[in-house]
Amino acid sequence: MKIRFGYVANALGLWDASPSKTLTFARYSKLSKNERMEKLKSITAQNLHHTRRILYYNIAHEIELYRLSSSLVPLATHPEVMWDFLTPFKNDWAEIGNLIKQFKLRISFHPNQFTLFTSKREEVTMNAVKNMEYHFKMLQAMDALDSALINIHIGGAYGDKNESLNRFHKNLKQLPNEIKKLMTLENDDKTYDVRETLITCEKENIPMVLDYHHYMANKVENDLALYLPHIFATWNNFHLIPKVHISSPKSDQAYRSHADFVSLDFILPFLKMAKELNQDVDIMIEAKQKNLAMHRLIEEIAAIRGVKRISGASVEW
Numbered sequence: 435m436k437i438r439f440g441y442v443a444n445a446l447g448l449w450d451a452s453p454s455k456t457l458t459f460a461r462y463s464k465l466s467k468n469e470r471m472e473k474l475k476s477i478t479a480q481n482l483h484h485t486r487r488i489l490y491y492n493i494a495h496e497i498e499l500y501r502l503s504s505s506l507v508p509l510a511t512h513p514e515v516m517w518d519f520l521t522p523f524k525n526d527w528a529e530i531g532n533l534i535k536q537f538k539l540r541i542s543f544h545p546n547q548f549t550l551f552t553s554k555r556e557e558v559t560m561n562a563v564k565n566m567e568y569h570f571k572m573l574q575a576m577d578a579l580d581s582a583l584i585n586i587h588i589g590g591a592y593g594d595k596n597e598s599l600n601r602f603h604k605n606l607k608q609l610p611n612e613i614k615k616l617m618t619l620e621n622d623d624k625t626y627d628v629r630e631t632l633i634t635c636e637k638e639n640i641p642m643v644l645d646y647h648h649y650m651a652n653k654v655e656n657d658l659a660l661y662l663p664h665i666f667a668t669w670n671n672f673h674l675i676p677k678v679h680i681s682s683p684k685s686d687q688a689y690r691s692h693a694d695f696v697s698l699d700f701i702l703p704f705l706k707m708a709k710e711l712n713q714d715v716d717i718m719i720e721a722k723q724k725n726l727a728m729h730r731l732i733e734e735i736a737a738i739r740g741v742k743r744i745s746g747a748s749v750e751w
Contacts (some may be wrong), residue, residue, distance in 0.1 A: 440499025454505035496746030533578030550589030551605040623651040645679040681720040
C-alpha cells in the first residue's frame with residue numbers, strides 16, 4: 435500500500451505566503467471605481483504569486499497532494515462585483531497549471547459550507563452552482579480539469595433527512611455536467627454520516643472522500659471496515675486513487691474541532707483498515723499546523739515497523 439500525503443492552502447514557515455488574502459465588500463464599496471478594480475487585481479495577483487511559491491515549496495519537498503485556497507480571487511461570486519478574474523491573469527493561471535502538469539501534482543478545491551444542494555430556497559442552489567462554476571473556471575484557466583477535484587458536503591437536513599436527500603438529487607441537476615464530473619462528496623461530522631454519503635455517491639456516480647475525523651464524530655451503527663471497500667470502489671470509474679481527509683480532535687470538549695497536529699494513535703485504526711485492503715490512498719491533512727503537521731505525521735508513520743518512506747511525502751506499508 436502506498437500513501438501520499440498533502441495539506442491545505444498555506445505553507446507555514448514560508449514568510450508572508452498566504453494565498454487567501456481577502457477584500458470585504460464593505461471595504462470594496464468605500465473605494466472609487468478605479469480603486470476597486472486596482473484593489474481586486476492587486477490582491478488576486480498576490481494570491482496567485484503566493485500559490486506559485488507554495489507549489490515550488492511542495493515540489494522541493496516532493497509533496498504531490500495539495501488543496502488550493504478557495505479564496506484566491508476576492509469577491510469573485512459577489513452579485514454586485516462579478517468581475518473578470520481570468521483575462522488579466524491568463525499567464526499566471528497558465529504558469530500554475532504548467533507546474534501542476536510538469537510535476538504531476540494532484541490538486542483540489544473545497545468550497546465553503548454554503549455550497550450545498552439540499553436547500554428549499556432556489557437562490558441557495560443558484561449560489562451553490564455559481565460557486566462551483568467559479569472553482570471550475572479557475573481549474574479550466576489552469577488547464578487542470580483532467581486531474582483536479584472539487585469537494586463539497588451534502589448540506590443540511592432541514593428537519594427531514596430523506597426529503598433533503600431527495601432535494602439534493604433534484605437540485606444537483608442544476609449543476610452543469612462538466613462540473614459534476616469533477617465533484618466529490620464528503621461525509622460530515624454532524625448530519626450526513628458515512629453510510630448516507632456513500633449511498634448518495636453511489637446513486638449519483640460521484641467519488642466519496644472519507645473524512646475519518648468526521649466519521650469518528652458522527653459514527654454509523656456498523657464498523658467503518660464494512661463500508662470502506664465500497665467507499666474506495668466509488669473511485670473505480672474515475673481511475674483515481676481514493677482520497678481521504680485526516681485530522682484529530684482538538685480536545686474531548688472540542689471533539690469536532692481540528693487539533694494543531696494529527697495524533698497517530700487516533701488515525702492508526704484507519705491506516706490498518708486500508709492496509710488490510712492493500713489500497714493505495716491519498717491523504718489530505720486538515721490540521722491547523724498544515725504542512726508542519728503533515729511532515730511530523732509522516733515522520734511518525736515512517737517509524738512504524740514495516741513502513742518504508744519512499745519520498746518526502748509518501749510511504750509504503
